Amino acid sequence: MSAPALLATPLPADRLDSLARLTDGLDKDSLWWLSGYAAGLARAGGGLAAAVQAPVADARSGERLSIVYGSQTGNAKRLAEQLAGQAEAAGLNVRLLRADAYPTRELKNERLLYLVVSTQGDGDPSDDARGLVEFIAGKRAPELKQLSYAVLGLGDSSYPQFCAIGHKLDARLAELGAHRLFARGDADLDLETVAAPWLQQALAQAKETLKPAAAHLATVTPLRPLPSAPAHHRDAPFAAELIGNQRLTQAIAGRYRSDKDVRHIELSLEGSGLHYQPGDALGLWPRNPPQLVEAVLHTLDLDGDAAVAHAGQELPLRQWLSEKRELTKLARPFVASHAAHARSDELNRLLAPDQAAALTDLLANSQVIDLLQRYDGHWSADELVAALRPLTPRLYSIASSQKLVGDEVHLTVAHLQYETAAGTRWGAASHQLASAAEGDRLPVFVEHNERFRLPADGSRDVIMIGPGTGVAPFRGFVQERAADGAGGRNWLLFGNPHFRTDFLYQTEWQAALKSGQLHRLDLAFSRDQSHKVYVQHRLRERGRELYDWLQNGAHLYVCGDATRMAKDVHAALVAAIAEHGGKSAEDAEDYLNQLQQQGRYARDVY
Structure with a gap:
C-alpha cells in the first residue's frame, strides 16, 4: 500500500524519513494501532510510559526481559509472542523484538535475554537472524558477564545440523561469560513437545528473576477501537471452499513431456474475515491420503477402528493416522524407535554419528510406510x-492480491506424487489440494510475513527472482502494484525445465509485459539446450543492469x-555486485547485508 501524500506538516525532513521507514510494510490493522498509539502520546504530552497500556516499570535493562526471535516460517515468532504475552500478563516489563530489529549495541547492558531462533536447511539462520548471529559469533561481541539467558532452538531433525543456530548461540553466549538460566530447548517439527515446557520454565524463571512491575497502568486513546483477534487462525482454521483447480504444466508427448x-x-475466503497482503502465506492443515493410511494399517496388521488415547484425547487409530500424525515425512526419532521395534542392526548403524549422510538420504527419500515395509517390526x-x-x-506462498481477487486466495502448488517398487507415494498437503474438487472445503489460515513486503514507496523498482513455484508471490506482487498504480518498474526472473511445458502463468506474464505492468522478463529453461541454464546464470549475464537497478534504490x-537455489542465487548476486560495483567478495556480501537491514533484500525460501 502506498503511503498517502502528506499535507503541510510540522515534521522536519529527517523525521519524515523515519516515519516512512516505520510504516513501511505495515498492514491496515497495524496502522490503526499506530495511529491510536500516536494519539495516546499526544494526549499524555509525549511521554512514552503514559501512552502505552503496559505496566509502568523502570526501563533499565536490569529490570526488563528482552525476547528476541528469528523466524523463517512464523513458528519462532508465534512462540515468542506467546511468551511475551504471558510475561506481560504476569506484570513483567517485557520487550519483544525480531532479530533484525534488535539494537546490538544494547547487548552489553542486557540482564535477562530469551532467544527463540529457527535453523534453516543445512545449519543456516533465518534471514532475519543472520545479522544478530554474525554479531554474537564475531569479534565485536562484548563480554556478557552481567547477562542471564536461555535459548529455544527450532529445527527439523531430518537435517544433519538440527537446531544448529540454537546450539551456536547458546554456546557462544556462555563463552562470552553469560549465565545460562536453564538448558537449551531443541524443538523438532512437533515443536510443542519441547516448546511448551521450555516456555513454562522460561516464564517461571523470569518471574523469579524480575519483580512484577507496579500495578499502575496508563492507557492509550486510539482513534478507533483496536482490532479484535481474528476469528480464524492457525488453531481455528477456516473451511475455505475450493473454486478452482487448474493444471499449469502440460504433458506434451516426447522430449518435452513435463515431469511436474x-x-x-x-479458494474462497468469503465470510472468513481473513485478509492478506502479497508476501503472506496460506497455511493448510492437511489430511494424509486414505490409501497411505490403509497401507500403514495393513503393514502393521492394526485395526483402524481401535480406540487410542493419547495426550488427553481418544480417537480411532484411523483418524489419528489420517488427521493427527505425520506419515509422509520421516524423522530421525521415528527411525530410532523403529530400529528398536524391528531389532534392526542396519537401522541402528544408520543412527551412528559417522553415518549422517546416509541417514539424511534416508530421511529425504523415504516415508514412514517405506521404513515399515523394509524392516519388519511389531x-x-x-x-x-x-x-x-x-x-x-x-x-x-500466496499467488494473488486481494485488491484484484477480493475474497479469494490463489496458490501455486507442485503436486508431489511418484511411484516406487512398493507403490505410489504422495505429499500430504499437495495431494489433498490436487485431488480436491470444486465445492470441497479445506481448513486454512493466513500466516503473515512482514519481512516479505512490497516497498511502501510505489515509485521504487522491484526485482523478483522466483524459479518454479517460487514465482507464486510475484504474481501477487505484480497484481498489487498494478492495482495501486505504482510507478516503479517490475523485473521478473523465472526458470523451470522446459519452455513448452513448464512456463507457469505464461500468458499472464506476456499480457503484463504488453500492458506495461511487467517491465522486464528474463527466463531460464534449464533443459531446453545441451547445457543447463538456471536463474543464477541469467543474474550473472544481467549483472550490470542488476547492479544499476540496486544502486537506484x-x-x-x-x-x-532453500537447499540449492537460494544459495546459488545469493552467490550469483555477490559475484555480480563484486564485478560491477568494483568490490571484493566480502564487500559485496556486506552490500547485500545492508540491503537486507534496509528491508530491500528479502527472501521467502523453504
Whole structure:
C-alpha cells in the first residue's frame, strides 16, 4: 500500500524519513494501532510510559526481559509472542523484538535475554537472524558477564545440523561469560513437545528473576477501537471452499513431456474475515491420503477402528493416522524407535554419528510406510501414535492480491506424487489440494510475513527472482502494484525445465509485459539446450543492469528452494555486485547485508 501524500506538516525532513521507514510494510490493522498509539502520546504530552497500556516499570535493562526471535516460517515468532504475552500478563516489563530489529549495541547492558531462533536447511539462520548471529559469533561481541539467558532452538531433525543456530548461540553466549538460566530447548517439527515446557520454565524463571512491575497502568486513546483477534487462525482454521483447480504444466508427448504436475488453486475466503497482503502465506492443515493410511494399517496388521488415547484425547487409530500424525515425512526419532521395534542392526548403524549422510538420504527419500515395509517390526496402536510426530500445517506462498481477487486466495502448488517398487507415494498437503474438487472445503489460515513486503514507496523498482513455484508471490506482487498504480518498474526472473511445458502463468506474464505492468522478463529453461541454464546464470549475464537497478534504490526478492537455489542465487548476486560495483567478495556480501537491514533484500525460501 502506498503511503498517502502528506499535507503541510510540522515534521522536519529527517523525521519524515523515519516515519516512512516505520510504516513501511505495515498492514491496515497495524496502522490503526499506530495511529491510536500516536494519539495516546499526544494526549499524555509525549511521554512514552503514559501512552502505552503496559505496566509502568523502570526501563533499565536490569529490570526488563528482552525476547528476541528469528523466524523463517512464523513458528519462532508465534512462540515468542506467546511468551511475551504471558510475561506481560504476569506484570513483567517485557520487550519483544525480531532479530533484525534488535539494537546490538544494547547487548552489553542486557540482564535477562530469551532467544527463540529457527535453523534453516543445512545449519543456516533465518534471514532475519543472520545479522544478530554474525554479531554474537564475531569479534565485536562484548563480554556478557552481567547477562542471564536461555535459548529455544527450532529445527527439523531430518537435517544433519538440527537446531544448529540454537546450539551456536547458546554456546557462544556462555563463552562470552553469560549465565545460562536453564538448558537449551531443541524443538523438532512437533515443536510443542519441547516448546511448551521450555516456555513454562522460561516464564517461571523470569518471574523469579524480575519483580512484577507496579500495578499502575496508563492507557492509550486510539482513534478507533483496536482490532479484535481474528476469528480464524492457525488453531481455528477456516473451511475455505475450493473454486478452482487448474493444471499449469502440460504433458506434451516426447522430449518435452513435463515431469511436474503444478496446480493453480483458487479458494474462497468469503465470510472468513481473513485478509492478506502479497508476501503472506496460506497455511493448510492437511489430511494424509486414505490409501497411505490403509497401507500403514495393513503393514502393521492394526485395526483402524481401535480406540487410542493419547495426550488427553481418544480417537480411532484411523483418524489419528489420517488427521493427527505425520506419515509422509520421516524423522530421525521415528527411525530410532523403529530400529528398536524391528531389532534392526542396519537401522541402528544408520543412527551412528559417522553415518549422517546416509541417514539424511534416508530421511529425504523415504516415508514412514517405506521404513515399515523394509524392516519388519511389531507395533501396538498406542505405541505407534505416541512415536509418530504430530501432523503440522503446510505453508504456501500466496499467488494473488486481494485488491484484484477480493475474497479469494490463489496458490501455486507442485503436486508431489511418484511411484516406487512398493507403490505410489504422495505429499500430504499437495495431494489433498490436487485431488480436491470444486465445492470441497479445506481448513486454512493466513500466516503473515512482514519481512516479505512490497516497498511502501510505489515509485521504487522491484526485482523478483522466483524459479518454479517460487514465482507464486510475484504474481501477487505484480497484481498489487498494478492495482495501486505504482510507478516503479517490475523485473521478473523465472526458470523451470522446459519452455513448452513448464512456463507457469505464461500468458499472464506476456499480457503484463504488453500492458506495461511487467517491465522486464528474463527466463531460464534449464533443459531446453545441451547445457543447463538456471536463474543464477541469467543474474550473472544481467549483472550490470542488476547492479544499476540496486544502486537506484530497487528492492530485491528471492522465493523458492532453500537447499540449492537460494544459495546459488545469493552467490550469483555477490559475484555480480563484486564485478560491477568494483568490490571484493566480502564487500559485496556486506552490500547485500545492508540491503537486507534496509528491508530491500528479502527472501521467502523453504
